[in-house]
Amino acid sequence: MYLILLGAPGAGxxxxxxxxxKEMKLAHIxxxxxxxxxxxxxTRLGLLAxxxxxxxxxxxxxxxxxxxxxxxxxxxxxxxxMLDGFPRNIEQAEALNKALAETGRDIDxxxxxxxxxxxxxxxxxxxxxxxxxxxxxHEVTARPRVPGKCDKCGGRLYQRDDDKPETIKKRLxxxxxxxxxxxxxxSKRDKLLEIDGGGRxxxxxxxxxxxxxxxxxxxxxxxxx
Ligand code: AMP
Numbered sequence: 001m002y003l004i005l006l007g008a009p010g011a012g013x014x015x016x017x018x019x020x021x022k023e024m025k026l027a028h029i030x031x032x033x034x035x036x037x038x039x040x041x042x043t044r045l046g047l048l049a050x051x052x053x054x055x056x057x058x059x060x061x062x063x064x065x066x067x068x069x070x071x072x073x074x075x076x077x078x079x080x081x082m083l084d085g086f087p088r089n090i091e092q093a094e095a096l097n098k099a100l101a102e103t104g105r106d107i108d109x110x111x112x113x114x115x116x117x118x119x120x121x122x123x124x125x126x127x128x129x130x131x132x133x134x135x136x137x138h139e140v141t142a143r144p145r146v147p148g149k150c151d152k153c154g155g156r157l158y159q160r161d162d163d164k165p166e167t168i169k170k171r172l173x174x175x176x177x178x179x180x181x182x183x184x185x186x187s188k189r190d191k192l193l194e195i196d197g198g199g200r201x202x203x204x205x206x207x208x209x210x211x212x213x214x215x216x217x218x219x220x221x222x223x224x225x
Pocket of ligand 1: 032052
């Protein structure tokens, strides 16, 4: 199964990806995590990407596309992949189609997690992430048992530089300008599964997502949950 998770920053892509990973054997490929890992390791790619990330801007397409296409060549992608944060615009989507087609593969479904903008702002403002396992927590809705420590692995929790208020607004603007057209793009190709991710717990969204992934899409049909 080749899946794409679409949704604004804070829509819950990372959390649903973790549920999906448990349920299906899919390689989770998150472009933002790959950039952050590179930045922490101080690679050239990472330091360059950080200059864009800190401003809430997208990293240029050529850099992003080559990083993802390299990752797609790794052996763990054979049984399926779950792309999170990529593609973010039409040029990236076209590059992905081409690369998959060259190896006889295609995207099966595109899951769009739809969350109202007000809720996104609130979620991103209080978000804390585990520096070891990337599990997200929230000051209000998902507090860790021990303040500052991850419930799963005990790792230190930190607030991402780009989760600061001014950067959050820019990231959302960028998302709506560049990524929104992808929703039409995949809808026209009968791939889109739209999930209402607003006002629900992560587990509630997961139930919807799991149900939606089960029935096969018929031609011309767009599902809403
Ligand atoms: P995310 O963790 O998905 O919110 O991504 C964090 C940041 O990484 C974004 O604000 C961008 O600067 C960069 N980034 C992640 N994915 C992409 C992508 N597909 N294209 C360009 N920039 C990206």
